[in-house]
Amino acid sequence: MVVIKNIVCPICGCLCDDIEATVEDNKITKVKNSCSVSATKFLNYYKERNLSPLVRKNGELKPVSLEEAVDRTAEILMNADFPVIYGFACSGCEAQAVGVELAEEVGGIIDNQTVTCHGPSALGLHDQGMPTCTLGEVRHRADLIVYWGSNFQESHPRHLARYSASSEGRFRKGRKERKLVVIDVRKTPSARLADLFIPVAPGQDYELMSALRMALQYDDIEEESVAGLPVEQVEELAEMMRSCEFGVLFYGLGLTMSRGKERNIDMAVSLVRDLNKWTKFVIMPMRGHYNVTGMNEVTAWQTGYPYAVDLSHGYPWYSPGETTFTDLLRRGECDAALIVASDPLAHFPKNVAQNLCKIPYAVIDPHLSMTALAAEVVMPCAFTGIEAEGSAYRMDTVPLPLRKVVDPPPGINSDEQLVGMILHTIRSKRR
Ligand code: SF4
Structure with a gap:
């Protein structure tokens, strides 16, 4: 033991x-x-695992050797005109780097789960920048913590205790020295912990942020209510934000995936920028998958862009809405895919998921997910961070090492090794 x-x-x-x-x-x-x-x-982690490479033959997935599965995947990608390499938000940075290399080799798209979560954050960042900090600074200094559109108690259960309102920092000793505000469309379990809960009307976050910016400038708001709230409450919240010593706005999919999308993020960043005329205030997205931040970082190191990068021209081309996997599938433009550690059939809209089923694709995943069950090729992999080491980026872009705690089952490789084998096979076939 x-x-x-x-x-x-x-x-x-x-x-x-x-x-x-x-x-x-x-x-x-x-x-x-x-x-x-x-x-x-x-x-x-060891339960309900798929431990055999599978290839579809006569309509059924049949166990095969790893060499055959890798070879079939290489063929699918080489025979395609416009393949997509997608996923990697639950992979280490090392596998992600090989994934970008593979997309470049086959002249396809490299995209990741950002497309269904914080894509608007990336677009907001391009437009406005992002006044941010590390979670350590929040823990040591923040006296006002605002969560907007995030039910952190269920999505990030230790966020409050380790990094924000309930954490013990150097200059702020705990919950009594901090104020917690939750802004959401419903009273979630997180909202029940707040000192102040602001119930915003669905789809009207943009209006509320605009009104807060007006209230900060002492402009008259010529309405009795904004986004379902009396103007007096908006002014009180603006005053609370202005008068703190170090404030942070954590935001979730309630802002990025509701009406307004990246315009919401533009407005949230503008609000935080305005607040910095009065006090210190920062903003940070609540990233979900453990290394989706890493996938944005790694893709950006290698191509200059964080997601949805088209490498078919021989140089990186980035146009979210055009080069995003969901949009390519919806328009029926991509003709093959490699999906790594992701289950898009379970999460994409129905018409998009239906189009994925019409193209040949391979899956690398520890489990037989819904996407794996409809694939041409399935390759089982180890869990990075449990059965394989690597590195990952925390939501505040701090990189951390992932440990190998136990050995993977016999014959099971890491996703980095599997993507590397596919890349090597394609290069050998092309020589
Ligand atoms: S990183 Fe793990 S332990 Fe920490 S909140 Fe997330 S799921 Fe829980």
Whole structure:
């Protein structure tokens, strides 16, 4: 029996780095410091796994050798005019880098789960920049914490305790020295913890942020209510934000995926920029998948753009809405795909998912997901951060090392190795 300390949790964008696991006979039998989501994963990662490479023959997925699965995937990508390499938000940065290289080799698109979550944050950042900081600074200094459109208690269960309102920092000692505001369309479990809950009318976040900016400038708001709130309450909130010493606005999909999308993010950044005339205020997206931030970073190092990058011209071309996987599928423009650690059939809109089923694609995933069940090729992989090491970026873009806690099942490779094998096979065939 061995106890491994300081494991980084590979589940959500918090990347909590204090997990302790007890390992007996190459199995995790006990975990400490994890939230319920993390504990479930660490204690059950080995269940319901697919352990065999599969290739579709006569309409059915049949077990084959890894060499055959890799070879078939290479053929699918080489025979395509416009393939897409998609996913990687639950992979280490090392696998992501090979994924970008593969997209360049086959002259296709490299895209990731940002397209269905914080794509508007990337676009808002291009438009307005992003006055931000690290989660450590929030923990040590923030006295006003605002969550907008984020039910962090369910999506990021330890965010509050480790990094924000309930954390013990150097200059702010805990919950009593901080104010917590939650702005959302409904009273979520997170809202119940707040000192102040602001129920914004659905789809009217942009209006509320505009009114807050007006209130900060002491402009008259010539309405009795904005976004379902009396103007007096808007003015009180503006005053609360102006008079804090260090404020932070964490925002989630309630802002990025509701009416307004990237315009909401433009406005949120503008609000934070305005607040910096009065006090110190920062903004940070609540990233979901544990390394979706890393995929944006890695894609940007190698191509200059964070997601939806078209490499078919021989140089990177970026046009979200045109080069995003969802839009390519909706218009029926891509003709093959490699999907890594992602389940788009379970999450994409119906007409988009239906078009994915019409093209040949391969899947790399530890489980037989819905997307894997409809694939041409399935390759099982190890869980990075449990069975393979690597690195990942926390939601505040701080990189952290992922540990190998146990060995993967015999014959199971990491996604980095599998994507590398596909790349190597394509290059060998082209020589
Ligand atoms: S909050 Fe997220 S990173 Fe932290 S232990 Fe829970 S699932 Fe893991």
